[in-house]
Amino acid sequence: MSTSRLELIALPGLPLVQPGDDLAGLIDAGMAAAGLSLAAGDVLVLAQKIVSKANGRIVDLRTIAPSPRAVELAAAVSKDPRMVELILSEAVEVVAHRPGVLVVEHNIGVVVANAGIDHSNVEQADGSENVLLLPEDPDADCRTLRRSMADRHGVDIAVVINDSVGRAWRNGTVGLALGSAGLPALWDLRGDVDLFGRTLEVSQQALADELASAASLVQGQGDEGYPVVLIRGLEFPVDDQTARALLRPREEDMFR
């Protein structure tokens, strides 16, 4: 990869996203507001929350009847049983838990605290207790947006959906790729050589995750948030591989 200069631009002026909104149209408006046109090789990074909202992944906790298993687990981790029910319904398995936190393998394969379900940045009305779930198929959402941008602008771009997630061993959250399209999410450097002609030891770079973290630097998280970031200057081959390539198969994982 010979990228040596990269620009990250948060798109200004995006309105609050509502279920059913057309993200491609909103992004076009944001690009225009920034005085920019999409170019081949651009990468768009979208915050999970706007994709989930556009997809209508909003659930009112008042509609959830917790199962006996959820009630039991909720007591063990001191959480709302309805939330635990929702987390379990979004998860393949519980990886670890302690008071306040259920770390699960989400249905989309990502290992994430509380199934990525968020109270923040969700509109409430009439005493509702709305929470936001992760997209059901973020790779597909990325592919759809990528095709849509090719149709609208005649350029081949890449798309990443990111979220802020916790990790093993380290404090704080980093941006992680829930989905991607159009770039090698797991960049294979095997066969490349080092400065002295020997084969590289570090051989697979989690490109989509690094883009997700980079974008997070300009997205912010609160009321100043910029949910869409344009990354310009990255050199990469078009690739059908998606963020699924970043999921380590359970049988190869030493940490669950």
Next chain:
Amino acid sequence: MSTSRLELIALPGLPLVQPGDDLAGLIDAGMAAAGLSLAAGDVLVLAQKIVSKANGRIVDLRTIAPSPRAVELAAAVSKDPRMVELILSEAVEVVAHRPGVLVVEHNIGVVVANAGIDHSNVEQADGSENVLLLPEDPDADCRTLRRSMADRHGVDIAVVINDSVGRAWRNGTVGLALGSAGLPALWDLRGDVDLFGRTLEVSQQALADELASAASLVQGQGDEGYPVVLIRGLEFPVDDQTARALLRPREEDMFR
């Protein structure tokens, strides 16, 4: 954080670093070659390998006599006993292992495969088997460079030392902060509110790790590597906190 536009620039033309080299001088030359001057608020991200080399953290495996424990463990994980001896001497504890990989808590607190010891990008001569160890105190190296740049240029900058590391649950490596100075490595968002005025749930952002990953996008890993990246445009308060703040205390860690 109101950062909305960020630029990452890999400094061109840095020579191969040798033990004892003055990194501040090399970086000044790289900045000049790029036609740039350091400005207040700039962040410099340095690849671990050049800091380790400047610090002389090179060991010839031929000088290592493995202990009985290293020999035993080496057989279990199919590794060179001398390498295992070095890994153990760099580590506080072995967190997990399997053939080819020893995941340890390094003396500097980071959980990392094979203690971050690397064969790649190290010069060899006369049949030597040189490997490169992590810096002994990367936070101190960052502070030193930060002060040095303040003395040379009269500007307050931040410094991060990054390395490409593997993770639990996910394939591929990402840039991680081994050390930092001059910025809040763990950015505390507690007390901030969301779009609707409610307190944020995701409350601590691993800022130094996200900068480390972002820089990795332009550093490359092989013969085209750019070990120093300038990040310009980030808005952050000067802070005494270092990358140590990113280390989760063992007793709070669910994954070891």
